Amino acid sequence: MSKSLIGVLSVCLLLPVLGCQRSADAEPVSAQLSISGMTCEGCANGIEGTVSKMKGVRSIEVDLESETAVVAYVPAKCDLSKITRKINGMGFSATVKAENPTIQ
Numbered sequence: 001m002s003k004s005l006i007g008v009l010s011v012c013l014l015l016p017v018l019g020c021q022r023s024a025d026a027e028p029v030s031a032q033l034s035i036s037g038m039t040c041e042g043c044a045n046g047i048e049g050t051v052s053k054m055k056g057v058r059s060i061e062v063d064l065e066s067e068t069a070v071v072a073y074v075p076a077k078c079d080l081s082k083i084t085r086k087i088n089g090m091g092f093s094a095t096v097k098a099e100n101p102t103i104q
C-alpha cells in the first residue's frame with residue numbers, strides 16, 4: 001500500500017470520529033464537581049496532582065472547604081466520567097455538579 005493511500009485512508013477514518021465531536025474540538029470546557037471524603041489539604045492536593053496529569057485535562061482547582069472542584073478539560077480528549085472515576089478510585093466520592101459549555 002502506498003504511503004499516500006494510507007494517508008487518505010486515515011483521514012477518511014478520522015473524519016467521522018471528528019465529525020461527532022463538538023465543532024471546536026480543541027476548546028476546553030469546564031465543569032464543577034462535588035467531592036466528598038476529603039479530610040485535609042493533602043487530599044485536595046493529591047486530587048489536583050493526579051487529575052491534572054490526565055490526558056485532556058487543562059487544569060483542576062479543588063476547594064477543600066466547599067468540597068468542590070472546577071476542572072477544565074478538552075471534551076475530545078477526556079470526559080467527565082473518566083475524571084470522576086479517577087477521583088473515586090483514589091477513595092473519594094466525586095459527582096458532577098454543573099457543566100459549563102465554555103470557559104468564562
Ligand SMILES: [Cu+2]
Pocket residue numbers: 038039040041042043044
Ligand atoms: Cu487528607
